[in-house]
Amino acid sequence: MLSRTAENLYWMSRHIERAENTARVLDVAHRTSLLPLDIEGTEAYLWYAPLNITGCAISYEAKHGLARADAVTHYMALDADNPASIYSCLRLARENARSVRGAITSEMWQVINDTWLELKRLPEEMDHEKFRDFFDWVKDRSHLFRGVTLGTILKDIGLSFIKLGTFLERADNTARILDVKYHILLPSVSDVGGAADYYQWGSLLKSVSAFEAYQRIYRDVISPLRVSELLIFRADMPRSLHACMNEVEAALLEINGFSGQEARRLAGEQHAALHFGRIEDAFGRGLHEYLTDFLKNTALLGREIREAYLSRHDRMLNPK
């Protein structure tokens, strides 16, 4: 497969997944903002979380100053100047798809194209309620796209690159949500089992659609340790780091190719750590440190994938 085609497929799915994750993050921020939180400057405190998760706090501050609910929401959802906004992600997903129309099915193109066209028809003024609908819509479109992809595309390495993009992005995002949220929620750690805890950690779980899974697996009060375990180590939890790395490693094995050795090694290493790791050890080191390492390794893996498969630098000037 052409490197450029693989690159477009990879970024197409990464951007769709990123749009979905951003919608999830914002959705949960909106839900959380409705809960009582006993801290000074609650609004700014709460609304820095989504900015930090998506890594756009600095660019936001430069434009809007202090974090405010409406400004953050608009900035992350609809601001065309913010390259990480849902708007930009859906635009980039479509642009990538457009360049590889021949490599995706017409149904896939239709979903991506319709999504973009509908997005452009959104009303100028969006209130709280409209945004909640909007986040649901973004999630729905992402689900639809994934379904249409799996239901229509040829199972060749094109699909592997699509999966690679999806699951790397999702792993990255789950790690960030957990990291940022963990810090916000720390003040209530002493209150394990209390009502506040239930709602706060509950909303985190809901943001990654893991609330029901938690209840089914643990059948107990919500504890930070278990939430972390669920989102990091449980292979049966579709948005956990472990589950994502399962998919990433499988995709890399399908893609294979002589240039991908280092990428496969890195993915294997990361996957093994999740496969055999224990939450107690991660907490022992400090969850923040653990997640920071994970994010660093994921970025490294992403770079290696680009280098091995997607880039078109003449570094391969000595053909076989």
Next chain:
Amino acid sequence: MNTKILEKYFNEMYSDNGAVREIYESYARWLKELPDGTLERRNTEAELLFRRLGITFAVYGETDNVERLIPFDIVPRIFGASEWRRLEMGLKQRVRALNAFLHDIYHDQEIIKAGVISAQQVLDNVLYRPEMQGVDLPNQVYAHIAGIDLVRVAENDFYVLEDNLRTPSGVSYMLENRKTMMRLFPELFAKHTVEPVEHYPQMLLNTLREAAPPNVTYPVIVVMTPGSYNSAYFEHAYLASQMGVELVEGQDLFVHQQKVYMHTTDGPQQVHVIYRRVDDDFIDPRVFLPDSTLGVPGLMDAYCSGNVALANGVGTGVADDKSTYLFVPEMIRFYLGETPLLSNVPTWRLSEPEDLSYVLAHLPELVIKEVQGSGGYGMLVGPTSTKAEIAAYKQRIQAEPAKFIAQPTLALSCCPTLVESGVAPRHVDLRPFVLSGKEVRIVPGGLTRVALNEGSLVVNSSQGGGTKDTWVLED
């Protein structure tokens, strides 16, 4: 139904006395028996089909509506097999002569030595590429894909309007039009024996294989596009997928030791034949436009070394230029020793003072074209232009007369076409696609373009033209 006959023009469905021409008889009967509104309904269906397939084209200079549908007319244009065979012979003859001319001027230049065409006409032409001098191409073929624009003015009178030897487009419409017609009117295809065109991509693939460097047994072939914002991108993607080859952009290729490779997820892969839909000027920034980002640095070097084939070859523009066009009949006599089977449109060259003064005095009757223009841009159709338009154009001519040619306004033939008021005659032309490899091949048919506006003679899609399916029927 409006069956009024335009007196001035040759009507392909009705002869002068109003009777249906033989070749259209069966279709006309079918059309007559069709319940009212059926055509309109199927037309709506066709539009839906096209939109869903995403068969769009971009019009330069339009900001909104970047992706537009090219209008498709559901009334087919019909040729008889015997009239088609005559056209086919003429087309093959013409393309053979054009390729012989290109080989000659990039080698020994016998035609100049013989005084048939002047050295200045060839060598001073900006489309002449000195880089190609002495370069040997497989089968001595330069224009592997030629789109020859024809117009019909009478039962047996066809004129060649222009030869497109650079990157002629439109063949995807020929193919999609047929597919759509078969889907919309299966009963018509059951009734008529329409010669197939669907094997064009296979024929193209064979032609490209034959263009490969001679020592390569299994050539790797690619289609090269300027990118997804090009007006013909749909066609590039379409042909690549129909042939089962990669669609590449310049950035996907690189040259190493005079060989061309593409970046794949499995490392570099050598490429042997590039069906490029990028103009000469943009293919290699080291040789042509230095700021081109569409091309591949070093491509010309690889090409001239014979390690990669380009289709079409570099430097074909010198032969399809509107001032060289005048000499094509002479080329046919000179290289093939044959009498031209297809005629040229009489043409005035405005670089000649006599021609210039005649043309300036008769602008309202004539069609003026830029020598190096294409796509219907920058032309003047005298009879349908306003006085102000003519005056403005006159100034352009007077500034640089050599940049223009003039031709009489041809009475393009008319075909029945579905318009708002029903089925009415509209002017058409025809672009058949001629493929040259080890032999010259052509599928029976081509792209019929139709000027949808009443009385209009401009068929270009960028100027309100549409397309039709073109049928060659057994007589």
